[in-house]
Amino acid sequence: MHDDKRVHLPTPELYVIYSGPGKKPDVISLSEDFFGGSHDIELKVHVISKVDETLPGQYIGFCKVFDEQRKLHEDGMTVAKETYRICIEKGYLTEFMKAHEKEVIDMMYELFDEETMRKQLDTARSKRDIEKGRAEGKAEGRAEGIEKMIAAMRASGLTEEQIKAVKKAML
Secondary structure, eight states: OOOOOOOOOOOOOEEOOOOOOOOOOOOOOOHHHHHTTOSOOOOEEEEEEESSHHHHHHHHHHHHHEEEEEEOOOHHHHHHHHHHHHHHHHHHHHHHHHTHHHHHHHHHHHHHHHHHHHHHHHHHHHHHHHHHHHHHHHHHHHHHHHHHHHHHHHHTTTOOHHHHHHHHHHO
């Protein structure tokens, strides 16, 4: 027999930090909430969403302030500086933020700027897709119209040569 040298650790617990809007459950069942009960493994995750003096609570407060400022301001630097100012004022991550002011502001600015660019890109893609769809629809409608007109010209007794001349004049 060998000597068991395993380190005994406390039972692991999993947590999710949630800073979004709306009512949150205290515990999420991954098998039920994400897989509709179809998985054999059950894992329950505790949801932390309360703003308080704990490190996770301060982080949640920071996230909420950042989200509020993004809604209020269109300029990324204003969002970053106001978030920093308010968090210092409210005592959220104060020690860390004061020690890393430039990095924190730069990070928030980059996050805001990236999100803004992503939204603008999505908007441009949507507009492009709409315009492409309209152009395709117009082309299809025009082709259908021409075909109907050709059928009507044939029905009225025009020759193929006359129909070709009319079609050429239209295009």
